Amino acid sequence: MTAQIISGTEIAKQIREELKPEIAALKEKYDLVPGLATVLVSEDPASQVYVGAKEKTALALGIYSERHDLPVDTSEEKLLALLDKLNKATKIHGILVQLPLPKHINMTRVLYAIDPRKDVDGFHPVNVGKLMIGEPDYLPCTPYGIQQLLIRSGTQISGAEVVVVGRSNIVGKPIAHILLQKKEGANATVTVCHTGTRDMTFHTKRADILIVATGKPKAITADMVKEGVVVIDVGVNRIGKTAEGKAILCGDVDLESVKEKAKAITPVPGGVGPMTITMLMINTVKAAKLAAGLA
Numbered sequence: 391m392t393a394q395i396i397s398g399t400e401i402a403k404q405i406r407e408e409l410k411p412e413i414a415a416l417k418e419k420y421d422l423v424p425g426l427a428t429v430l431v432s433e434d435p436a437s438q439v440y441v442g443a444k445e446k447t448a449l450a451l452g453i454y455s456e457r458h459d460l461p462v463d464t465s466e467e468k469l470l471a472l473l474d475k476l477n478k479a480t481k482i483h484g485i486l487v488q489l490p491l492p493k494h495i496n497m498t499r500v501l502y503a504i505d506p507r508k509d510v511d512g513f514h515p516v517n518v519g520k521l522m523i524g525e526p527d528y529l530p531c532t533p534y535g536i537q538q539l540l541i542r543s544g545t546q547i548s549g550a551e552v553v554v555v556g557r558s559n560i561v562g563k564p565i566a567h568i569l570l571q572k573k574e575g576a577n578a579t580v581t582v583c584h585t586g587t588r589d590m591t592f593h594t595k596r597a598d599i600l601i602v603a604t605g606k607p608k609a610i611t612a613d614m615v616k617e618g619v620v621v622i623d624v625g626v627n628r629i630g631k632t633a634e635g636k637a638i639l640c641g642d643v644d645l646e647s648v649k650e651k652a653k654a655i656t657p658v659p660g661g662v663g664p665m666t667i668t669m670l671m672i673n674t675v676k677a678a679k680l681a682a683g684l685a
């Protein structure tokens with residue numbers, strides 16, 4: 391069996407096409423323009439590319455976008471003051487602070503300072519709690535994108551054995567909780583593996599759906615999965631550079647060998663990555679609707 395490739399690029403495009411008329415209708419009917427503020431405190435080229443892509447996508451969809459690039463030595467106090475201003479700004483419905491932050495800034499304090507109603511990344515404890523109890527306002531963007539990839543590729547989620555490898559707060563834990571809910575597009579039996587898991591292959595081999603977010607290049611190989619599994623590879627690993635100096639990327643799954651056993655698999659790049667930014671746009675539109683009492 392050679393796996394169907396689940397294209398995040400295509401599915402993300404489809405979602406953005408669905409979102410465009412919704413944004414246009416908000417403007418026409420309610421004079422409401424969703425607004426997103428991005429905050430970057432980093433000189434890291436990858437972070438700058440991510441923020442640039444978010445801004446570009448927002449503008450292309452008709453979302454008002456405000457970019458705040460702060461010097462890398464910005465004090466925590468100054469960053470918190472900016473967040474306070476953005477929390478109060480009526481034009482801004484969503485605030486995104488690009489992670490990671492410099493070491494002298496306490497990330498937890500910063501994430502807690504964002505008004506949960508504007509927390510379109512879904513990282514504030516209020517939103518984490520709402521997700522846990524099955525009443526989310528915002529799903530965190532990467533896990534939300536993973537769920538959409540599964541739904542839109544026609545994968546049977548209800549009743550499936552889902553194995554998640556990785557338990558980070560931004561990917562592993564939230565996707566496990568999303569797919570666990572007694573809801574449409576969920577209702578799975580979920581196992582979460584991590585570095586303390588005794589026999590990982592025992593679990594990965596049972597998976598109908600395998601979601602891998604470890605940051606370990608090509609760590610999941612064909613001998614670790616069963617025939618017919620659906621694989622979502624979240625990992626983004628830079629494993630070298632082309633002659634032109636472009637980064638060579640690979641996932642956490644050995645695509646070449648696993649695709650011979652899998653029913654469907656996401657590629658890297660072009661799988662989960664494009665979905666994350668698109669789900670941020672969905673959350674920003676939702677934030678605007680919530681603020682206007684339309685959702």
Ligand code: NAP
Pocket residue numbers: 532555556557558559560561562583584585586587590603604605606609624625626627662663664666
């Ligand atoms: P993270 O915070 O470093 O967490 C990695 C998790 O994987 C940890 O829970 C760790 O276990 C587990 N792990 C590591 N090696 C393992 C092994 N050999 N066996 C079992 N578990 C192992 O990473 P993250 O932020 O979740 O990101 C994971 C990957 O996804 C990275 O490559 C990242 O770049 C990528 N990512 C992509 C997107 C996107 O939009 N495409 C978004 C976010 C992340 P312990 O808890 O026991 O240490």
